[in-house]
Amino acid sequence: MSDITVIGAAEAEARIGQVASVRDYFALLKPRVMSLVVFTALVGMLIAPGSLHPVLGFTAILCIAIGAGASGALNMWFDADIDAEMSRTRNRPIPTGRIERGEALGFGATLAFGSVSVMALAVGVVPAVLLAGTILYYVLFYTVWLKRRTPQNIVIGGAAGAFPPMIGWAAVTGGLSLEPVLLFAIIFMWTPPHFWALSLFQREDYVKAGIPMLPVVAGERETRKHILLYSLILAPLVVAPYALGMTGPLYGIVAGVLGLVLVALAYGVWRARDREDGSYREARRLFGFSILFLFLIFLALLGDHVLASVL
Amino acid sequence: MPLHDRHKQMRWRNIVVALILIGLVVLFFFITIAKMGSQS
Numbered sequence: 001m002s003d004i005t006v007i008g009a010a011e012a013e014a015r016i017g018q019v020a021s022v023r024d025y026f027a028l029l030k031p032r033v034m035s036l037v038v039f040t041a042l043v044g045m046l047i048a049p050g051s052l053h054p055v056l057g058f059t060a061i062l063c064i065a066i067g068a069g070a071s072g073a074l075n076m077w078f079d080a081d082i083d084a085e086m087s088r089t090r091n092r093p094i095p096t097g098r099i100e101r102g103e104a105l106g107f108g109a110t111l112a113f114g115s116v117s118v119m120a121l122a123v124g125v126v127p128a129v130l131l132a133g134t135i136l137y138y139v140l141f142y143t144v145w146l147k148r149r150t151p152q153n154i155v156i157g158g159a160a161g162a163f164p165p166m167i168g169w170a171a172v173t174g175g176l177s178l179e180p181v182l183l184f185a186i187i188f189m190w191t192p193p194h195f196w197a198l199s200l201f202q203r204e205d206y207v208k209a210g211i212p213m214l215p216v217v218a219g220e221r222e223t224r225k226h227i228l229l230y231s232l233i234l235a236p237l238v239v240a241p242y243a244l245g246m247t248g249p250l251y252g253i254v255a256g257v258l259g260l261v262l263v264a265l266a267y268g269v270w271r272a273r274d275r276e277d278g279s280y281r282e283a284r285r286l287f288g289f290s291i292l293f294l295f296l297i298f299l300a301l302l303g304d305h306v307l308a309s310v311l
Numbered sequence: 312m313p314l315h316d317r318h319k320q321m322r323w324r325n326i327v328v329a330l331i332l333i334g335l336v337v338l339f340f341f342i343t344i345a346k347m348g349s350q351s
Contacts, residue, residue, distance in 0.1 A: 055345040
């Protein structure tokens with residue numbers, strides 16, 4: 001009995017000693033994911049026809065950023081057990097004990113509710129519904145349901161990351177059309193090869209955490225084939241906005257070149273299937289380039305739009 | 312963690328919360344002005 005009391009007191013002392021800092025709460029928001037979400041949403045907003053008061057535009061972007069952060073916090077709340085198993089995630093605030101799971105749940109739920117409410121009241125109902133749908137999709141559909149059940153988790157769950165440019169577009173126009181759906185499709189098709197490249201060189205982590213990522217369930221060879229297939233679909237898809245007359249030649253050229261580089265790197269991953277030495281050099285290269293790829297595609301969209309409005 | 316460090320960290324946290332609340336007040340003020348402007 002006394003032992004239990006002593007251990008309890010020591011644990012309590014250790015917990016009291018750990019005060020969650022502002023940085024810990026910020027880490028709950030997954031700031032790196034948030035930055036890409038904000039950027040794609042901003043481009044969706046800036047290239048949409050029409051105009052939005054700068055204050056309302058800022059509010060819309062803030063709501064999208066906070067909504068994305070809320071999704072991240074709720075994801076960390078639910079996945080705390082598997083985050084503790086993986087080297088990439090074990091230093092997150094919940095596995096290290098700096099933030100309690102309940103705190104993360106309350107923090108995430110409050111931010112989600114707040115961001116959707118402000119979006120509805122200040123900007124519009126359509127972007128608010130899309131934002132709420134994105135948060136629910138990511139938290140309930142992907143995190144709670146799909147992630148631990150199917151190797152297609154990232155294919156279907158990737159849609160959550162593809163919504164932001166549509167929300168940005170809807171914030172300006174109050175509705176949707178083919179253009180934002182195309183932007184959605186680009187991010188949707190980009191997500192699987194991006195994450196599968198990561199899961200190739202982080203495979204052991206996913207095995208340890210029991211997550212059925214494609215390399216764990218279907219093997220590396222199948223994953224490499226899927227990466228190449230998705231890249232072959234993505235390359236023409238990124239040129240589609242130009243082919244359909246939505247953008248000028250600047251975007252068409254940039255998208256064409258980036259698509260070719262992506263396919264070349266994906267082909268390199270496929271070719272390395274029988275001579276992998278464990279360094280996963282090709283997969284790491286593809287993963288790094290895929291982040292740059294998405295950033296440059298959206299930057300080119302914006303650049304092309306600015307050029308068209310100046311000329 | 313020594314008590315004074317904990318207090319320092321909590322003080323910093325409270326300051327950030329206060330700044331966020333002030334920021335929201337300012338944001339809601341400007342949202343109201345923007346919405347009123349668009350209605351007139």
